[in-house]
Amino acid sequence: MSKLQLRAFLYQLAAFAVLFIAFRFLIDAYTGLTGIWIPLTAFIVGTIVGPKFQAVRTKDGEKLFMKWLFIKGIKEIG
Numbered sequence: 567m568s569k570l571q572l573r574a575f576l577y578q579l580a581a582f583a584v585l586f587i588a589f590r591f592l593i594d595a596y597t598g599l600t601g602i603w604i605p606l607t608a609f610i611v612g613t614i615v616g617p618k619f620q621a622v623r624t625k626d627g628e629k630l631f632m633k634w635l636f637i638k639g640i641k642e643i644g
Contacts, residue, residue, distance in 0.1 A: 570621035570628050577619045577632075577643075585612040619643070 567575075590608040593599060599607060617634035630643040 568621060568628060570630050574619040574621045574630055578616075581619075582612055582616050585616050589615075 586605075586608050589611045590605060593607050593611075594604050597607075615635060617632050619630065619632050621628055621630050631640050632643050633640050
C-alpha cells in the first residue's frame with residue numbers, strides 16, 4: 567500500500583465517520599425510527615452521500631482523486 571493509497575483510505579474513513587455520526591443524530595432526532603434502523607439508515611445515507619477518494623497511477627506519477635455527489639466531475643487533490 568503506497569502513501570497516497572493510505573491517505574485516500576484515511577480521507578475516506580474520516581469523511582464517512584463524520585457523516586455517519588451527523589446523520590445518526592439527525593435521523594434519531596427527526597424521524598420515528600428506533601433500534602437498529604437508526605444506525606443502519608445512517609450507514610446507507612453516509613455511504614451514498616460521502617465523497618469517494620482514490621489513488622491512481624498516471625503518466626505523471628501517482629495522484630489522489632476525489633469524486634463527490636455534490637461536485638461535478640472528478641477533482642484532483644493536492
